[in-house]
Amino acid sequence: MIFNPTARGDKATRFRRHLDDIGAQATLKLTTGPGDARRLSAEAVIEGFDTIVAAGGDGTVNEVLNGIGDAPDGFERARLGLLPLGTVNVFARELRIPMKLRAAWEAIRRGRETQIDLPQVEFTFNGSRLARYFAQLAGAGLDARAVELVAWQLKKKIGPLAYVLAGLKALLAAPSKITVTAGDHTAAGGLVLIGNGRLYGGPFRIFPRADLRDGLLDVCVFPRVSWLTLARCGPQLLLCGSLPSSAVIALQAKTITLIASTSTPLEVDGELIGHLPATLSLAQSRLRVIVP
Numbered sequence: 001m002i003f004n005p006t007a008r009g010d011k012a013t014r015f016r017r018h019l020d021d022i023g024a025q026a027t028l029k030l031t032t033g034p035g036d037a038r039r040l041s042a043e044a045v046i047e048g049f050d051t052i053v054a055a056g057g058d059g060t061v062n063e064v065l066n067g068i069g070d071a072p073d074g075f076e077r078a079r080l081g082l083l084p085l086g087t088v089n090v091f092a093r094e095l096r097i098p099m100k101l102r103a104a105w106e107a108i109r110r111g112r113e114t115q116i117d118l119p120q121v122e123f124t125f126n127g128s129r130l131a132r133y134f135a136q137l138a139g140a141g142l143d144a145r146a147v148e149l150v151a152w153q154l155k156k157k158i159g160p161l162a163y164v165l166a167g168l169k170a171l172l173a174a175p176s177k178i179t180v181t182a183g184d185h186t187a188a189g190g191l192v193l194i195g196n197g198r199l200y201g202g203p204f205r206i207f208p209r210a211d212l213r214d215g216l217l218d219v220c221v222f223p224r225v226s227w228l229t230l231a232r233c234g235p236q237l238l239l240c241g242s243l244p245s246s247a248v249i250a251l252q253a254k255t256i257t258l259i260a261s262t263s264t265p266l267e268v269d270g271e272l273i274g275h276l277p278a279t280l281s282l283a284q285s286r287l288r289v290i291v292p
Contacts, residue, residue: 001026001083002037002044002064003055011085014101015055022105026053041067045078051290052078053108057086058136062269065287066133075118079288081108088270091136094197094212095291107292116212118286119196123266125274134268135287137200140258140276141176142191142225144265147272175225176264178276182219182253189249190225194218194256194280205242209252215284219251256280 001022003015019028027049029040041052041064054064061082068074083104084092098104121138122131139147175190193200195207195218207218220243222229233247257279258266264276 001053001055001081002029002031002040002060002067004031004037004060011101015083015085018101018105025109035063037063038067038070041065042070042074043067045071045074050078051081051108051111053081053083055083055085057084058088058090058269059271060086061091061135062133062271065135069133075286075288079113079290081290083108088202090199090202091197091269093203094136094199095289097292108290110292112291113288114291115285116287116289117196117215117282117284119194119217119280119282121266121268121273121278121280123274123278124276130274132268132273134196136195136197136269138194138266138268138278138280140192140260140264140266140278141178141189142222143193144267144272145173147267147270148265176260176262178221178258178260178264180219180221180251181257182217182251183255185251185253187219187221187223187249187251189221189223191222192258193220195220196282203241204237207250208242209250213285215282216252216254217256217280217282219249219253219256221249221251222247223249254281 029044031037031040037060044052045068052064052068054061065080068078068080082092082097084097084099097107118133120131120133122129177188177190178192179188180192193206195210197212198205198207198210200206206220210218229247233243236242236244259277265272266274266276266278
């Protein structure tokens, strides 16, 4: 189990109360800084552990996922478990993992395994071309800019609402123009979201056709990003958990490319990783995960 001992928040505090009990049933590997979860999970696979548990939020899950991938034959040798301790926990919600600590831990102990698609993105960082796996979603444009602007202390105080406030702040800047190519289809907009599963930002079904096992990535393109777009989409999103179909362009493909004429940030699983251009693809049924 990979855990950040300095993590704050009610869930992390409750987790610490159960450390002795959990520590008797698992080997705890504690992080000391960014990137440690990735390194520790890779080491755990090499050491022979066949279940690697990410105790944290979507960012921790992403690091642990990539750590498993760093180990030789990592995805064949080990499976991923989730103990959701983060603010949003989108991937855990997608897998219907309980948000309560004891119930989630019991699901891990039972060890029911399934296989899902594993997405990957190639992108630019400091002039270099890199690749990174992600579990649930990716975003470019306004979404990634909001991640860049979100205040950590505010996030811990008000939870997902902090991302909404950061998004409102991001709206003040001129939107990017992102061109999306998905198979034979092309679209353009100021905000592009890519999903492996249905959910985004918590319980919101941004990708209603998505399936973790269909071998396809789902794309949601907002042709315009403005206050009018927010007014048009916000009520249905908050009341029904979905977007009006007339406000977005929905695409599906095995491979997606994103390009932009200006510097445009890119995020995966809620973590800012670099800038466009980017190419997204997936390996079908590659990731082994523990589910209830």
